[in-house]
Amino acid sequence: xxxxxxxxxxxxxxxxxxxxxxxxxxxxxxxxxxxxxxxxxxxxxxxxxxxxxxxxxxxxxxxxxxxxxxxxxxxxxxxxxxxxxxxxxxxxxxxxxxxxxxxxxxxxxxxxxxxxxxxxxxxxxxxxxxxxxxxxxxxxxxxxxxxxxxxxxxxxxxxxxxxxxxxxxxxxxxxxxxxxxxxxxxxxxxxxxxxxxxxxxxxxxxxxxxxxxxxxxxxxxxxxxxxxxxxxxxxxxxxxxxxxxxxxxxxxxxxxxxxxxxxxxxxxxxxxxxxxxxxxxxxxxxxxxxxxxxxxxxxxxxxxxxxxxxxxxxxxxxxxxxxxxxxxxxxxxxxxxxxxxxxxxxxxxxxxxxxxxxxxxxxxxxxxxxxxx
Amino acid sequence: xxxxxxxxxxxxxxxxxxxxxxxxxxxxxxxxxxxxxxxxxxxxxxxxxxxxxxxxxxxxxxxxxxxxxxxxxxxxxxxxxxxxxxxxxxxxxxxxxxxxxxxxxxxxxxxxxxxxxxxxxxxxxxxxxxxxxxxxxxxxxxxxxxxxxxxxxxxxxxxxxxxxxxxxxxxxxxxxxxxxxxxxxxxxxxxxxxxxxxxxxxxxxxxxxxxxxxx
Amino acid sequence: xxxxxxxxxxxxxxxxxxxxxxxxxxxxxxxxxxxxxxxxxxxxxxxxxxxxxxxxxxxxxxxxxxxxxxxxxxxxxxxxxxxxxxxxxxxxxxxxxxxxxxxxxxxxxxxxxxxxxxxxxxxxxxxxxxxxxxxxxxxxxxxxxxxxxxxxxxxxxxxxxxxxxxxxxxxxxxxxxxxxxxxxxxxxxxxxxxxxxxxxxxxxxxxxxxxxxxxxxxxxxxxxxxxxxxxxxxxxxxxxxxxxxxxxxxxxxxxxxxxxxxxxxxxxxxxxxxxxxxx
Numbered sequence: 001x002x003x004x005x006x007x008x009x010x011x012x013x014x015x016x017x018x019x020x021x022x023x024x025x026x027x028x029x030x031x032x033x034x035x036x037x038x039x040x041x042x043x044x045x046x047x048x049x050x051x052x053x054x055x056x057x058x059x060x061x062x063x064x065x066x067x068x069x070x071x072x073x074x075x076x077x078x079x080x081x082x083x084x085x086x087x088x089x090x091x092x093x094x095x096x097x098x099x100x101x102x103x104x105x106x107x108x109x110x111x112x113x114x115x116x117x118x119x120x121x122x123x124x125x126x127x128x129x130x131x132x133x134x135x136x137x138x139x140x141x142x143x144x145x146x147x148x149x150x151x152x153x154x155x156x157x158x159x160x161x162x163x164x165x166x167x168x169x170x171x172x173x174x175x176x177x178x179x180x181x182x183x184x185x186x187x188x189x190x191x192x193x194x195x196x197x198x199x200x201x202x203x204x205x206x207x208x209x210x211x212x213x214x215x216x217x218x219x220x221x222x223x224x225x226x227x228x229x230x231x232x233x234x235x236x237x238x239x240x241x242x243x244x245x246x247x248x249x250x251x252x253x254x255x256x257x258x259x260x261x262x263x264x265x266x267x268x269x270x271x272x273x274x275x276x277x278x279x280x281x282x283x284x285x286x287x288x289x290x291x292x293x294x295x296x297x298x299x300x301x302x303x304x305x306x307x308x309x310x311x312x313x314x315x316x317x318x319x320x321x322x323x324x325x326x327x328x329x330x331x332x333x334x335x336x337x338x339x340x341x342x343x344x345x346x347x348x349x350x351x352x353x354x355x356x357x358x359x360x361x362x363x364x365x366x367x368x369x370x371x372x373x
Numbered sequence: 374x375x376x377x378x379x380x381x382x383x384x385x386x387x388x389x390x391x392x393x394x395x396x397x398x399x400x401x402x403x404x405x406x407x408x409x410x411x412x413x414x415x416x417x418x419x420x421x422x423x424x425x426x427x428x429x430x431x432x433x434x435x436x437x438x439x440x441x442x443x444x445x446x447x448x449x450x451x452x453x454x455x456x457x458x459x460x461x462x463x464x465x466x467x468x469x470x471x472x473x474x475x476x477x478x479x480x481x482x483x484x485x486x487x488x489x490x491x492x493x494x495x496x497x498x499x500x501x502x503x504x505x506x507x508x509x510x511x512x513x514x515x516x517x518x519x520x521x522x523x524x525x526x527x528x529x530x531x532x533x534x535x536x537x538x539x540x541x542x543x544x545x546x547x548x549x550x551x552x553x554x555x556x557x558x559x560x561x562x563x564x565x566x567x568x569x570x571x572x573x574x575x576x577x578x579x580x581x582x583x584x585x586x587x588x
Numbered sequence: 589x590x591x592x593x594x595x596x597x598x599x600x601x602x603x604x605x606x607x608x609x610x611x612x613x614x615x616x617x618x619x620x621x622x623x624x625x626x627x628x629x630x631x632x633x634x635x636x637x638x639x640x641x642x643x644x645x646x647x648x649x650x651x652x653x654x655x656x657x658x659x660x661x662x663x664x665x666x667x668x669x670x671x672x673x674x675x676x677x678x679x680x681x682x683x684x685x686x687x688x689x690x691x692x693x694x695x696x697x698x699x700x701x702x703x704x705x706x707x708x709x710x711x712x713x714x715x716x717x718x719x720x721x722x723x724x725x726x727x728x729x730x731x732x733x734x735x736x737x738x739x740x741x742x743x744x745x746x747x748x749x750x751x752x753x754x755x756x757x758x759x760x761x762x763x764x765x766x767x768x769x770x771x772x773x774x775x776x777x778x779x780x781x782x783x784x785x786x787x788x789x790x791x792x793x794x795x796x797x798x799x800x801x802x803x804x805x806x807x808x809x810x811x812x813x814x815x816x817x818x819x820x821x822x823x824x825x826x827x828x829x830x831x832x833x834x835x836x837x838x839x840x841x842x843x844x845x846x847x848x849x850x851x852x853x854x855x856x857x858x859x860x861x862x863x864x865x866x867x
Binding site for chain 3: 049051071072073074075076077080082083084085086087088089090091092099100103132133134145148149158
Binding site: 428436437520536544564 | 589590593655656657658659660661662664665667668669747750751754755758759765768769772777780781783784785787788791792795
């Protein structure tokens with residue numbers, strides 16, 4: 001657990017980046033600090049491993065005051081990932097990953113084995129280990145950055161906009177890899193971003209900061225979207241928050257309708273419906289087809305692939321999106337193995353939404369908003 | 374100061390030939406380096422060849438270069454042309470890379486736009502590429518100018534008169550004041566060259582100053 | 589003329605003996621190595637310190653502005669001032685070496701400083717953030733990354749020293765400059781030109797050797813050599829499909845969409861390009 005207690009940072013030129021910050025990052029959870037530029041989020045993060053020394057208040061790590069710990073030891077016990085990865089250009093990928101283990105005095109062989117294992121974990125091919133950072137793409141470099149931070153298995157990870165310098169598609173991949181890793185490893189993570197979508201996707205709790213390092217609100221993402229405390233937070237979390245908050249509402253039992261299907265390669269002759277769902281041999285949905293416009297066997301090229309597919313165990317948002325994006329207006333729902341279980345219509349999802357309570361008020365207490373004076 | 378006061382005329386005459394010996398090669402060197410740099414840019418295979426060749430020329434010590442010139446040019450040992458040609462070679466060696474890199478620093482988008490507007494060949498070079506490369510080329514020229522003024526003084530060892538004569542003469546006849554005067558005169562001349570190039574660059578690139586004012 | 593120069597260069601009489609060409613080459617190299625070594629002992633730590641701490645950057649500007657001072661003037665001034673204070677043969681050697689040292693401090697200093705300065709701030713930040721001490725950052729990150737520019741500075745220092753040591757024969761220094769200065773005085777063009785050729789070749793060889801050293805000690809990750817090789821193979825850096833299929837919360841999985849390729853790795857040709865003056 002990392003705790004900020006009335007932490008303040010005033011720079012020598014007089015600017016106060018953080019006025020009085022009190023918050024707790026619980027063990028094993030992802031705490032996201034989010035806010036506009038100048039809100040002191042990066043400064044706050046860098047005060048945790050004392051890259052910046054606080055000018056007031058205390059930061060404790062599992063109850064120990066960090067200002068009394070040895071600087072290098074403190075940092076070696078915390079993974080650190082930054083925006084441009086900051087890989088060492090003169091070292092191979094494998095040697096980059098092994099930096100902290102070597103600093104900690106691990107032997108060469110042990111370090112190399114650990115580094116190889118971590119490359120695999122972040123989804124990089126083993127042969128990339130012998131390349132130099134300049135030979136990697138931006139997304140690959142960030143993966144190496146994450147692997148390097150994890151190398152000595154630190155209980156804490158500090159991440160400063162690690163995914164914001166890559167394009168949106170790659171960013172999404174990286175976020176997914178990161179969530180998978182966290183599900184396995186359960187690190188205590190403080191994650192800084194200016195992107196509210198990223199904050200909501202990744203955070204177990206999200207702290208919204210306003211300019212000057214004031215904590216505006218801290219809560220879990222669903223509650224944040226449903227109950228912004230003031231105009232600033234409401235404005236910052238943005239326009240589609242009603243729709244986005246559906247993401248956090250687990251789907252109750254969906255009223256699934258059985259969907260007539262045709263297996264790829266079979267004929268659609270004699271089918272009357274305007275749209276028919278095409279599946280593969282194991283009943284995994286492939287796309288829609290219009291029987292009126294084809295004759296004979298259904299081929300890949302005739303498939304209409306526009307619709308998204310939602311899992312029955314997924315969120316209301318994905319179920320609604322599946323319905324809205326489907327050419328037949330029937331949203332395709334699959335089970336966890338990807339097999340078709342039925343379809344659902346948008347109005348059915350909407351009535352479910354209307355029947356469900358908004359995120360419960362009580363939860364506000366769990367992450368009581370600690371408003372700065 | 375007495376020595377200097379008695380020799381203003383000599384200093385002035387020597388300075389004038391120093392200006393010629395250091396300045397003329399700057400102009401000649403630039404005129405030759407421009408097409409060479411353009412070629413290096415145009416044919417990428419030529420780039421490493423020209424860069425290594427100019428690197429090799431730049432390696433030759435100045436006194437050796439002066440001394441070998443008559444052998445290459447067939448000139449008399451005392452001819453000032455030995456110095457002019459040697460200095461021109463050094464200038465070219467320094468500037469070819471600068472010109473090539475300067476032309477390379479012009480943003481691709483600008484070149485595409487120029488091509489789209491129908492700029493071709495020489496007009497595109499003089500109208501778009503060269504003006505935009507001026508800051509880089511001018512920086513290289515300033516380095517060459519300061520370097521040339523200093524190297525030319527060595528020519529007094531082979532008997533070609535310029536400000537370096539104050540240094541050799543001061544040493545030979547043990548007049549420390551003359552040496553100091555020579556050093557100061559050379560530094561002042563280097564500053565003047567530097568200032569002139571900077572001024573011309575400002576005149577040629579008004580947009581650079583406009584950017585500075587805005588930011 | 590050319591034939592007699594070749595004769596001179598190939599005659600064993602020229603090469604042998606105490607004042608022979610062989611001995612002069614050794615002398616010349618000795619002065620050069622001595623001056624560069626002394627200068628490096630001063631300039632390298634200083635440059636590392638200025639680059640690492642970001643303090644006293646004016647030192648570099650001052651050193652660079654020294655380049656406008658004519659070498660010949662500096663040489664004569666120091667020789668006149670120091671020479672009489674020193675006894676014996678050292679009276680010729682020490683002033684010249686002092687001038688050579690002063691002369692090559694600027695290229696070495698600015699090479700080291702520029703090298704450290706050019707280290708990616710993100711890499712330096714990451715190094716500190718991972719718990720490297722100041723010394724570890726210097727040794728493990730800043731020096732290896734600064735090497736290309738440091739060695740370029742050292743190369744131009746050597747060229748400058750070899751050239752200036754030639755001129756320093758005028759104030760009594762030995763080495764190959766003797767052939768040029770003495771030859772000019774006595775009007776013996778053959779030995780003058782011969783000496784000039786030998787000193788030019790010496791400069792080329794030293795520069796070539798240092799270029800090879802540079803190639804050997806600089807990490808391929810910095811020179812862009814590694815990148816070029818990969819590109820030649822036509823190997824595109826592509827992010828794998830990632831692990832998004834294993835996602836706990838199946839946020840609507842798009843049908844029929846293959847994993848997108850990440851952007852192609854950028855070229856990282858960070859080859860040095862520092863202009864340097866020389867005498």
